[in-house]
Amino acid sequence: MTTLAVDCMGGDHGPRVTLAACRSFLDREPEARLILVGVPDALKGFSHPRATVVPATEVVAMDDPVEVALRRKKDSSMRVAIQQVKDGAAQAAVSAGNTGALMALARYLLKTVDGIDRPAIAYPMPNARGGATTVLDLGANVDCTEQHLLQFAVMGSALVSALKGVESPTVGLLNIGEEVIKGSEVIKKAGELLRSAAAAGDLNFHGNVEGNDIFKGTTDIVVCDGFVGNIALKTSEGLASMIGGFLKEEFSRSIFTRLAALAAYPVLSAFRRRVDHRRYNGAALLGLRGLVFKSHGSADAFAFEQALARAYDAARNNLLDRVQARIAHARPLLESGADTGGAVAVAP
Amino acid sequence: MTTLAVDCMGGDHGPRVTLAACRSFLDREPEARLILVGVPDALKGFSHPRATVVPATEVVAMDDPVEVALRRKKDSSMRVAIQQVKDGAAQAAVSAGNTGALMALARYLLKTVDGIDRPAIAYPMPNARGGATTVLDLGANVDCTEQHLLQFAVMGSALVSALKGVESPTVGLLNIGEEVIKGSEVIKKAGELLRSAAAAGDLNFHGNVEGNDIFKGTTDIVVCDGFVGNIALKTSEGLASMIGGFLKEEFSRSIFTRLAALAAYPVLSAFRRRVDHRRYNGAALLGLRGLVFKSHGSADAFAFEQALARAYDAARNNLLDRVQARIAHARPLLESGADTGGAVAVAP
Structure with missing residues (x-):
């Protein structure tokens, strides 16, 4: 079974879009598991037998400088999602958040090959x-x-x-x-x-x-x-x-x-x-010791689900x-x- | 009266397109004069009271290296057209020929300001x-x-x-x-x-x-x-x-x-x-001591006429x-x- 860690707070629309996409993705992929990372209050309406919630207390804003994401918001949903990959709990992470922050956090946590x-x-x-x-x-x-x-x-x-x-x-x-x-x-x-x-x-x-x-x-x-x-x-x-x-x-x-x-x-x-x-949504961050996929920040549920699907294919295909x-x-x-x-x- | 020098041999289609554009342009602009530069045989069907022909024996091919245009084909239609601007016979030159050759010849003949x-x-x-x-x-x-x-x-x-x-x-x-x-x-x-x-x-x-x-x-x-x-x-x-x-x-x-x-x-x-x-055809070569306009090589008569019109406006507006x-x-x-x-x- 392949597990993705999803930064549910990222992107212009946050959980409203990411959770809808997660539900549809789980319905479509019977072998997939998801780790939903985010502020517990924002995720509490969601439940699915193949989804677990990992809480994160902070959110990287779309206009946060890289330094803030790296050094100040140490419990951000983006960071915790990548950490799931580093810890081996998930085979790939997906986020629609701030690209610069995602690149920097992924590089810092996962390192390049x-x-x-x-x-x-x-x-x-x-x-x-x-x-x-x-x-x-x-x-x-x-x-x-x-x-x-x-x-x-x-x-x-x-x-x-x-x-x-x-x-x-x-x-x-x-x-x-x-x-x-x-x-x-x-x-x-x-x-x-x-x-x-x-x-x-x-x-x-x-x-x-x-x-x-x-x-x-x-x-x-x-x-x-x-x-x-x-x-x-x-x-x-x-x-x-x-x-x-x-x-x-x-x-x-x-x-x-x-x-x-x-x-x-x-x-x-x-x-x-x-x-x-x-x-065509879902860009791969390549060259890291772990898989991370970036969704367009303005993605709707359909688009975000494409990014999940792409990450899932990458993880399943090694x-x-x-x-x-x-x-x-x-x-x-x-x-x-x-x-x-x-x-x-x-x-x- | 404003005069344009036209490289009639340039572009993918040569005189078939450039001459048709010249005729339509002259009909539209009663104050304009054209100097048609090209191989005399190719231009002999054209006559208009406000057009004169200046012969050139050579043609810069679309794939000629810059060196060939600069050092070998010294009587090319492209070069002779630019020379008209340098000599003050025309206020702007227009060519649909090889961009690299046009840049090099224009710079060599006219110099930068x-x-x-x-x-x-x-x-x-x-x-x-x-x-x-x-x-x-x-x-x-x-x-x-x-x-x-x-x-x-x-x-x-x-x-x-x-x-x-x-x-x-x-x-x-x-x-x-x-x-x-x-x-x-x-x-x-x-x-x-x-x-x-x-x-x-x-x-x-x-x-x-x-x-x-x-x-x-x-x-x-x-x-x-x-x-x-x-x-x-x-x-x-x-x-x-x-x-x-x-x-x-x-x-x-x-x-x-x-x-x-x-x-x-x-x-x-x-x-x-x-x-x-x-x-939108007709790009200006800027920074030279003379006006030169470049038409897309694949321009048809309509498009080439736009390039003539643009050169004409530039010349009239100093x-x-x-x-x-x-x-x-x-x-x-x-x-x-x-x-x-x-x-x-x-x-x-």
């Missing part, structure tokens, strides 16, 4: 092939070296391989052109490291990809630093919301367009389902062991790269 | 307010300093102020959060410089913006390095194309959905017009003088920043 300097956040973005492209890092690792990008590629491959059962998922390096001579020095060196990793059989490296390849689904995984990843994600959210707004405006312009909307209703609903980002095995296999490369990081030659 | 290290490409992206957000740089200035970002802000402000008649357009610095402590060291220093510029009255600096603010239209201008700008643009193109594809698929799924599409046709057309990126005046006004700041670039304090 050998060979990984920084945890990364891997975010699934829907693509035109009907699947999702896993983009990392979105965890705001702002200044990344070529080594970090290689580590992201190794971790992303392990994640996709565990979640989708693909043996050797393809990896693209996000760049401003497909040619190896494009991009900053760090990107060029990362390309070189990734090609070596591919030659050694540690990765299925496709080469450089561009921004549009994320949504085309050119590769299973797209690797970038956290700054670029954040801009790509937020820009996409902004565009999707603008397009959705335009469509709505056009269909509600007059009585005639409203009638057209009625006629087109089944089509528009099917379209909306396809572009519904809630289906994501942690797989990531560690992949990293162990790539260790010689990770280490040789680290030693000669500054001196890696760029292919002409 | 005093106070500007690198030209930048400013791209208008549609926003939810019904206007466009001007994003720069998209010219692949990959490693930018805080000084470059300040220069982009000054140039972008001059552009928007000239094209839209806004005295003091707002500038946002693209970042991964609104707080001043977010981002890389370069971004934090750029924020500090931009705040100083705002305090000195040289800029209307709004502060940090995030990716979604581009499409929200939070500020008139968004400043970023060329790597991040390229990723944001290409990611948006990829998403827009995926969403368009989904919508089309859903409406052509069966006879019923096709009927729904018929009913919704006027609405869908209005929607398509609103998100039609062709309307964009060049305005940019230079703004830069001259900001010179003390640009220079003080340059001297103490490494030592600028970051506000706590």
Whole structure:
């Protein structure tokens, strides 16, 4: 039986959303157990034979600085949920809370695995092939070296391989052109490291990809630093919301367009389902000695349940062991790269 | 009378598209003159009382390296068109050719204005307010300093102020959060410089913006390095194309959905017009001693005509003088920043 620890207080809506999602998740997954972490008063309405409550007296606010989450609120629901993973009581933790705090607490409590300097956040973005492209890092690792990008590629491959059962998922390096001579020095060196990793059989490296390849689904995984990843994600959210707004405006312009909307209703609903980002909720924090999943802060119950499902799949499929095995296999490369990081030659 | 020099051979479609756009543009603008630059054979079908042909024997291919455009093809249509601006025969040049070659040739022939290290490409992206957000740089200035970002802000402000008649357009610095402590060291220093510029009255600096603010239209201008700008643009193109594809698929799924599409046709057309990126074609190369506009390579005649219109507006509204005046006004700041670039304090 697989157990998830849920930070029931996190996110914009707290227990109202997280508890509804937990109930629906438990109904859907007869083999799952949940540890609900939160302020007892807020959870008292909930009871289920496969759920237990672990109390926490504090809550990390969405705008709390990392320091407050780390040093002051030592009995926060977020922290206690991660502690369940550390103690072995749960195989994964899920939170919709403050990303920075979650990253910092997870790193502090669980530590990174050998060979990984920084945890990364891997975010699934829907693509035109009907699947999702896993983009990392979105965890705001702002200044990344070529080594970090290689580590992201190794971790992303392990994640996709565990979640989708693909043996050797393809990896693209996000760049401003497909040619190896494009991009900053760090990107060029990362390309070189990734090609070596591919030659050694540690990765299925496709080469450089561009921004549009994320949504085309050119590769299973797209690797970038956290700054670029954040801009790509937020820009996409902004565009999707603008397009959705335009469509709505056009269909509600007059009585005639409203009638057209009625006629087109089944089509528009099917379209909306396809572009519904809630289906892709649940980003993995990778590189830690324990599984932690991040839900979007504004998630509703449907979206939060997707994050629970994703964490559950990862835990059942031994994501942690797989990531560690992949990293162990790539260790010689990770280490040789680290030693000669500054001196890696760029292919002409 | 304002004259534009048109590289008729550039872009994916060459004269078939550029000449059609030129004819329509001349019909629409009775005060405009055009210098059509290209291989005489390709242009011989065209004649108009306000158009003259300047021959060029070579064409820069879309995949020609910059070196070929600069050193080998010395009689290319792209180069000859820019030369018209340098010689004072035209007030702006327009090309749909290879961006790297256009940047390099423009910089080599026209030179940058005093106070500007690198030209930048400013791209208008549609926003939810019904206007466009001007994003720069998209010219692949990959490693930018805080000084470059300040220069982009000054140039972008001059552009928007000239094209839209806004005295003091707002500038946002693209970042991964609104707080001043977010981002890389370069971004934090750029924020500090931009705040100083705002305090000195040289800029209307709004502060940090995030990716979604581009499409929200939070500020008139968004400043970023060329790597991040390229990723944001290409990611948006990829998403827009995926969403368009989904919508089309859903409406052509069966006879019923096709009927729904018929009913919704006027609405869908209005929607398509609103998100039609062709309307926003025409990016300015800024910071040069002459005006050059870049059209998308895949532009059709409608889109190429938008680029001509944009170049024409810039030339008529003295964009060049305005940019230079703004830069001259900001010179003390640009220079003080340059001297103490490494030592600028970051506000706590």
